[in-house]
Amino acid sequence: GAVVSQHPSRVICKSGTSVKIECRSLDFQATTMFWYRQFPKQSLMLMATSNEGSKATYEQGVEKDKFLINHASLTLSTLTVTSAHPEDSSFYICSALGAGAFYNEQFFGPGTRLTVL
Amino acid sequence: AQTVTQSQPEMSVQEAETVTLSCTYDTSESDYYLFWYKQPPSRQMILVIRQEAYKQQNATENRFSVNFQKAAKSFSLKISDSQLGDAAMYFCAYFNNNDMRFGAGTRLTVKP
Numbered sequence: 001g002a003v004v005s006q007h008p009s010r011v012i013c014k015s016g017t018s019v020k021i022e023c024r025s026l027d028f029q030a031t032t033m034f035w036y037r038q039f040p041k042q043s044l045m046l047m048a049t050s051n052e053g054s055k056a057t058y059e060q061g062v063e064k065d066k067f068l069i070n071h072a073s074l075t076l077s078t079l080t081v082t083s084a085h086p087e088d089s090s091f092y093i094c095s096a097l098g099a100g101a102f103y104n105e106q107f108f109g110p111g112t113r114l115t116v117l
Numbered sequence: 118a119q120t121v122t123q124s125q126p127e128m129s130v131q132e133a134e135t136v137t138l139s140c141t142y143d144t145s146e147s148d149y150y151l152f153w154y155k156q157p158p159s160r161q162m163i164l165v166i167r168q169e170a171y172k173q174q175n176a177t178e179n180r181f182s183v184n185f186q187k188a189a190k191s192f193s194l195k196i197s198d199s200q201l202g203d204a205a206m207y208f209c210a211y212f213n214n215n216d217m218r219f220g221a222g223t224r225l226t227v228k229p
Binding site: 032034038042043044045046049057091093095097104105106108110111 | 215
C-alpha cells in the first residue's frame with residue numbers, strides 16, 4: 001500500500017499563534033487529499049477536501065479563514081491553524097486518495113496531536 | 118447527507134471466537150464504496166476491508182469478511198478466530214464522490 005506522512009506528529013503552541021501541519025504522499029501522487037479532526041474517544045470528522053491546484057472544499061461549519069489549506073503539489077497538502085485557541089486542540093489526520101489499483105481508497109497519515117495552551 | 122450508524126459502542130469477544138460488528142448507512146446513491154477501518158491506540162487508521170457497492174459478492178480478507186446487504190443498507194464486519202491484536206476501535210465508512218463519512222466507532226475488546 002501507499003504511505004502518507006504527517007509532520008509534526010505533536011505540536012504544542014501558545015494561544016494566538018499559527019501552526020502548520022504537513023501531509024505528504026511518499027510514493028504516489030495524490031490529486032486529492034482530505035483533512036480530518038478527531039476529538040478524544042470520538043470518530044473522524046471531515047474538515048475539508050484538498051485538490052491540487054485549486055481551492056479546498058470545506059465542510060459546513062468549518063471556518064475557512066481559521067483552517068487554511070494549501071495543496072500546491074501532487075505530494076503535499078498543508079493545514080494551517082491560524083490564531084489557534086485551546087478549543088482547537090485536537091488530533092488532526094490527513095489522507096490521500098489513491099489511484100489505479102487503489103482507486104477510491106484513502107491512505108491515512110499517522111496524525112498530528114495539536115495542543116494549544 | 119449520508120450518515121453512517123454503528124449501534125454498538127463496545128463489543129467483547131473471547132480469543133479465537135467470532136464477533137460481528139454492525140453498520141448501517143443511509144444514501145440515495147447506487148454506486149459507492151464502504152470500508153472498515155481499524156484504529157489501534159497508536160491512532161493510525163488501518164484499512165481492514167473494502168466493498169464496492171456494485172459488487173454483489175461479499176469481500177473477504179483472511180479472517181475478516183463482510184455481510185453487505187445493499188437493499189437494507191447494511192454492512193457488517195465479521196472477525197473470525199479473534200486475536201489479541203484485533204483489539205482496537207473499528208470504524209465503518211462510506212465513500213462516494215470525495216465525500217467520506219465515518220460511523221461513531223465500536224471499541225472491540227479481545228479477552229484471552
